[in-house]
Amino acid sequence: MITAANAYICVCTYRRPGPLAELLASLRAQDLGASGPPGDSGQSTGAAQLPQLIVVDNSPEGDAEAQVRGRYPSAHYIHEPRPGIAAARNAAVQAVPTDAEAVLFLDDDERAAPDWLRTMIDCANESGADTVSGPVITHFGEDPPAWLQSSGFIRRIDFPTGPWGLRAATNNVLVRAHWFTRLGFRFDEAFSFIGGEDSDLFGRMQAAGARSWWCAEAQVEEDLPAxxxxxxxxxxxxxxxxxxxxxxxxxRAQLEHPTPALRLRIAAEGVVRLGYGATRTAARRLKRAPVRYVDSVYHREGWGMLQAAAGRRYEEYGR
Incomplete structure (x- = not known):
């Protein structure tokens, strides 16, 4: 059975002291309720009653150490100087004790609702699912541009609580710990600088039989940077x-670098996506309808695949 005592929250951070402070404050304010230690109401802010937390600082200098130790003394702070988001996430997973029952992931620029952890744990225990995902409520400032609202870029979060056929992400998810501690699943560090390491991990887990669940009540919030x-x-x-x-x-081909034949396959898929995206975009324009993100993204994905097939690198998380 999962409880707050055997569930470990993992947060990777990189030079975001302001948002990290808000996240730590939201975790200190968690109402653990029946998921907390025996005899504890969950309302105390003492270190013994705080959620279990692992923070991995991926900055070269370990910039966040003083902040984490000062604001959350019971946290397990780890400095992982190897650059890349997948390397940081693996450092967090490696620190999870072997007797853990659950691992939860949050981003360092989010804030968890006061009942977030308790709700995630209750949902996992009731469903028996391998992963439980919750909604991330994105705030776009006081006056978000109209094109953003109609773009279709904002991820859908209005799923009902229950079985979920989509792929989890590390911005708000609980994972049964045995996938890491006993089965040995890890984030593939080939994705360290481009991202997508969570999509890859959860795709492999689903292929291995992992059952996913959605918990509409377990909400976190984030502010979208300008x-x-x-x-x-x-x-x-x-x-x-x-x-x-x-x-x-x-x-998937178990290669570090693509063979000429695989480059050709990647390029061919890129051309197909490019053409499909161009067709959808043209159709929207012929109807005098606004081109949405979901229409044009195929075109952009195709272009990215052609770049990759040609040997070009993309490093969103490069240093």
Whole structure:
């Protein structure tokens, strides 16, 4: 049975002291309720009653150590100087005790609702699912641009609580610990600089039989940075998705680098996606309808795959 005492929250951070402070405060404010230690109401902020927390600092200098130790003394702080998000996540997973029952992932720029951990644990215990995902409520500031609202870029989060056929992500998820401690699953560090390491991991878990669940009540919040409120950033995000897709094909072939035949396959899929995206975009324009992100993303993914097939690298998390 999962409880707050055997569930470990993993957070990877890189030079985000402001958002990290808000996340730590939200974790200190968790109402553990019946999921907390025996005899504890969950309302105390003493270290013994706080959720189990592992923080991996991926900055070269270990910038977050003083902040984490000061604001969350019971946290297990780890400095992982090897750059890359997958390397940081693996350092967190490696620190999870062998007797853990659950591992939860949050991003360092999120804030968890006061009942988030208790709700995730209750949902996992009731469902028996291998992964439980919850919604991330994104705030776009006081006056978000109209094109953003109609773009279709915002990820759907209105699923009902219950079985879920989509792929989990590390921005709000609980995973049964045995997938890491006994079965040995890890994030593939080939994705360290491009991202998509969580999509790859959960795809492999689903292929191995993992059962996924959605918990609509387990909410976290995030603020979208101003620099991401632009069509240019979204275009780059689509191109990145193409590089991620190409990397998945390479890794599924158990290769470090693609063979000429695999490069041709990646390029062929890129051309198909490019053509499909161009067709969808043209159809929207002929109807005098706005082109949505979901229409144009195929075009951008195709372009990213062609770049990957040509040997170009994309490093969103490069240093």
């Amino acid at each position: 620099e991401r409120l632009s069509p240019a950033w979204m275009r780059q995000r689509g191109i990145r998705a193409g590089h991620v897709r190409a990397t998945k094909l390479i890794r």
